[in-house]
Amino acid sequence: MSTDHQQYSTANQSQAIREYATRHGFQIQTTYEDNGKSGLNLDDRDALKQLIDDVQSGAAGFSTILVYDVSRWGRFQDADESAYYEYICKRAGISVRYCAEQFENDGSPVSTIVKGVKRAMAGEYSRELSVKVFAGQRRLIELGYRQGGPAGYGLRRQLIDQNGAPKGALVRGEHKSIQTDRIILIPGPNEEIETVRFIYESFVYHAKSEREIASYLNGKGIFTDLGRPWNRATVHQILINEKYVGNNVWNHCSCKLKGHRVHNPPERWIRHDKAFNSIVDDETFQAAQKIINDRAKTYSDEELLDLLRGLLERHGYLSGLIIDELELGPSSSAYRARFGSLVRAYELIGFTPDRDYRYIEINRALRRMYPELIETTVHGIEEIGGTVEQNVETDLLSVNDEFTASLCLVRSQETMAGSHRWKIRFDAGLRPDITVAIRMNQMNSAILDYYLLPRFEIEHSHAALAEDNGLALDAYRFDSLDMLFELAARSQLMEVSYGLGSIH
Template structure:
């Protein structure tokens, strides 16, 4: 299912296919559905994968496959991929019929030409949509709108309407619920703003290091926006983030269709200077950047690696936290930018972690994804007439003033034999009534499916999921969250009557 057009809802597709089958005397014996999945890749499309597996294994109890139209078979960026999957079916003597197309898929030259053109158009649609979405996000950045992420210490997220009029401040974890609303950054409480200015002054004019600044903040009982103690790394992030000078910067990392996320060079960043009200003076911010850049630019690649090697000898191991807390060493982000990743830098100095730390980058991406998933759940509940209040401390959702809902994301891993596994830790201490467990698909870029777990039935704080689980657990599995939205929906009494 694609979500951009109502005609592509699974219900409407099923109706059209049913009418097509009835008109031709075809009996429908089995249905394969990929609800809400992207068609640009076969990964995450369990329905299509199951269909092809049944066909190749000889277990298929059908001799034709009915598809709504060519784009529902897939919007693959390589049209030959769609042809390959169709060829698998033909080899098994199973035909494919496209119900909403104006041609018969009979293998004739005309049908093949039209089908190839349709396949290319389907892939091109996704590319064009990606370009349009990127252009729209760029325009919003240039207008000073925030594209996700926490505000940070000394700043707050301000909700504005379509006319630019301020509404309310968003608390941590809250998301906008009206599509036309936008979010900008504004200075936070005067006390926090003063602390940010003091940090810059102590660094630039006082010549103090990040570690010294962090120590004084902690000694005075001043905590970060997350309620934690300051470290060299957290002070460093305040000093280098352009949002404190009022600049809106985006696209530092990106991923195109079917590509993995990667870091972009500064010339590809999208930025709008003076988009927000500045917390620190521009000259003071630029002076801080000059100090930081001079400190790192004077080191060559060999010198950076030599410093990292010395740190490894002194500490016996390496991590991003160890690097960020080391005095006189470039930050972990500097190593990531210079060498592509921390793991690559580790490799160059001969350090092999005790375990595969590639999961760290995945976890970071999932943390960035979490607010969007929560916002989607909130929007789905509200669209059904329910009400939602999010606790900024715990992220629990209170639905209809009666139901506590927790949302957790399960990272997909693989065993040595290649079997998929998901290990999830429930928010047992928060005692939610329901937990929505989101299992990520291969690559951990999009959700695979959802488990709606009642707290009363979850005795263990941790659950290990396999691809297919025993009936007691898979009874809570859903392809989408429609069941949750139906459960939490509210209907006026008059309508019920």
């Protein structure tokens, strides 16, 4: 079950199953219960996975499985998936009975047809619920109310009642407790407001770059709303966010029905302009957007290489750091994306760095990447509706006060045989619930994939990943951080679904 709602609370299901067992002379031997879990897929259904494993391994010491109703296998979008799990049980000689259905699960044409319809209805229920939840959230955004996530630097969340009367500010991690209450954004402390305006004025009227602004703020001892030093990414986020001119914009990205998290085009964004009191005036904000858009020039391959030749002539050497210091030119990541790696771009203009320097350059690049990766992860969790606190000394992330996560960048190392290995060092002092091992590709120029390694699977302080690690480890491999975001979003999404009844 995903909520405690109506007949699908586990207590009610258990009671119905016990009564069915008594009436039919069964003795309940083992219970498999997924409490508070979504039934859209098998990912978080540990009890159901254990049931299937017990059945397939022959460890099941029972002859019959009692299920509350057909939908309890899951509200899968593919109706055949729940049929598949039932078939696994039957193939092992274990019968399945449904305690709250009006038909006997005897394999007759009638029961087969009814089960097929009910499986399709279970999936359709989730689709309809998703549409209704989205429509309700969209309506609230269009009315000017804030939906999920922290307010951000310079702003605060204000709780108001159903009549629009203020009830008090919500601090980070607090949520509303009354369904009819709503949340809006209000300006924060004066010192934060002045800092936001300083960022815009420095960028627009004094031609300062995001990196220069971040360096100045750090020099003044001013920290972000998370208590961390500023960097280029955090300054850039303030410069592009419309909430600072009072606009309420939602649906930049979405993750529906446990699918992949996708970034939506602007025409699909939901907005209410001038919903909140602005901190920055429209003229300054639009000027900042123009500067950002104008510098996003698309270079041809030859133009990129010509710029690289100019840098080589000027400095006598090339590195990612030298390239990135050219504020109005392409970044080192642009060269990696276009040519596959910086080394390949160097080769095209006849420059060959020595191997030792390349090793140092890779480590420097990873150190520069790490803060922005942390920032991206925090932003992604908050954008999907989760809350996250970061320890400024260890970078340990505490998500929803439910679990901790630690991110580590893992560089690729070539062995004497020409294969590649990725050595992970686990921090025994932090003991995070999840270690996110971020593997770099073989050239260490871009992220290859992500391993979300739970603590109970970690037996040693070190681990080594190969190009092929087998199912035991690759079961934790993902192409993006979407799975981490889904873990953070789960309770918030269920809370929205639970309150759907009052949205029309």
